[in-house]
Amino acid sequence: MQRLWRLPIIRTALVALVGGLFVVAAVSGCATARDHVSAAHRAAPPHDPAGHRGGPHLDRVAARQNVRSAAPSRAAAAPAYFRTLPPGAKLPSGAQCARWVRARPDAENKGMNRRFNHARGKHVGRRFFAGDKPAADRLLAPRINGYFTGTTEEILRWAACKWGIDQNVVFAQAAVESWWQQTTKGDWETNGCPPGHPPGADGKPGLCPQSWGILQNRYPYEKPSWPAIARSTAMNADTAYAIWRSCFDGYDTWLNTVPHAGRYHAGDAWGCVGTWFAGRWLTAPARRYISQVKRYMREHIWTKPDFQQPG
Numbered sequence: 001m002q003r004l005w006r007l008p009i010i011r012t013a014l015v016a017l018v019g020g021l022f023v024v025a026a027v028s029g030c031a032t033a034r035d036h037v038s039a040a041h042r043a044a045p046p047h048d049p050a051g052h053r054g055g056p057h058l059d060r061v062a063a064r065q066n067v068r069s070a071a072p073s074r075a076a077a078a079p080a081y082f083r084t085l086p087p088g089a090k091l092p093s094g095a096q097c098a099r100w101v102r103a104r105p106d107a108e109n110k111g112m113n114r115r116f117n118h119a120r121g122k123h124v125g126r127r128f129f130a131g132d133k134p135a136a137d138r139l140l141a142p143r144i145n146g147y148f149t150g151t152t153e154e155i156l157r158w159a160a161c162k163w164g165i166d167q168n169v170v171f172a173q174a175a176v177e178s179w180w181q182q183t184t185k186g187d188w189e190t191n192g193c194p195p196g197h198p199p200g201a202d203g204k205p206g207l208c209p210q211s212w213g214i215l216q217n218r219y220p221y222e223k224p225s226w227p228a229i230a231r232s233t234a235m236n237a238d239t240a241y242a243i244w245r246s247c248f249d250g251y252d253t254w255l256n257t258v259p260h261a262g263r264y265h266a267g268d269a270w271g272c273v274g275t276w277f278a279g280r281w282l283t284a285p286a287r288r289y290i291s292q293v294k295r296y297m298r299e300h301i302w303t304k305p306d307f308q309q310p311g
Helices: 055-077 094-103 111-117 134-143 153-162 167-178 233-248 267-278 284-299
Strands: 185-189 207-211
Touching: 094 153, 111 153, 111 233, 134 233, 153 167, 153 233, 167 233, 167 267, 167 284, 233 267, 267 284
Parallel strands: none
Antiparallel strands: 185 207
């Protein structure tokens, strides 16, 4: 999807042109699952008539029964659905989200992503959010690492959990951007080319793709995440929703210094979704994009037969 430009205010008070795409969920709510699984109650082996325990054989039987009961217990403790967490909320760690997601596995429905789904990302450092409030670099940038592998749906759920955004918004936005295909390239330009991808190298004479992957992250404005956003589905989603969270937490105050409709503020999940595409706050292009994401979310487009490509 061709994306508009984003103009952030750099901390030196100069306005620099920054491109981007954002997608959000105005869904309220708070994930409530706890970060532990209650211990399974282990029954003692039965006694024989002489008062002795059942012996090694019965111990092994009891152990097998406990193993069988442990998996349902772990799944029951993991959230079945990840919802939007409020601005400033304490976010679960990537490792905790990985445990929750793997407790409720999802099948692969986009076979072309397998290689990218098994590639992990990298840290981006603390200069990633150069145009936003310093707190974004301090609090959010160190969390970006793309450190997860799994099926495409599991990766999207992991990103939703990690950044506290409604998972159906993530599913719908990824469908709008790429039909859940990490191989997607977009925003073809004559400049702003990533290293190793000069104009013409990717199949369009004189042009190179600036946007890459399942969420169409745009290279010129996310350079510290390159090349991981192209090689790793998890890194692509991780970076995209870190950017969304920066907007949602109120760090993107530059949005009030460029053309906008209404006033940017923390806590507007859909407004931040719109900035992913338009680079502006609730302008007409942003609203059209929001409407498209909402439509896919209402339809649950990712569940439709023609969306499935498991091979």
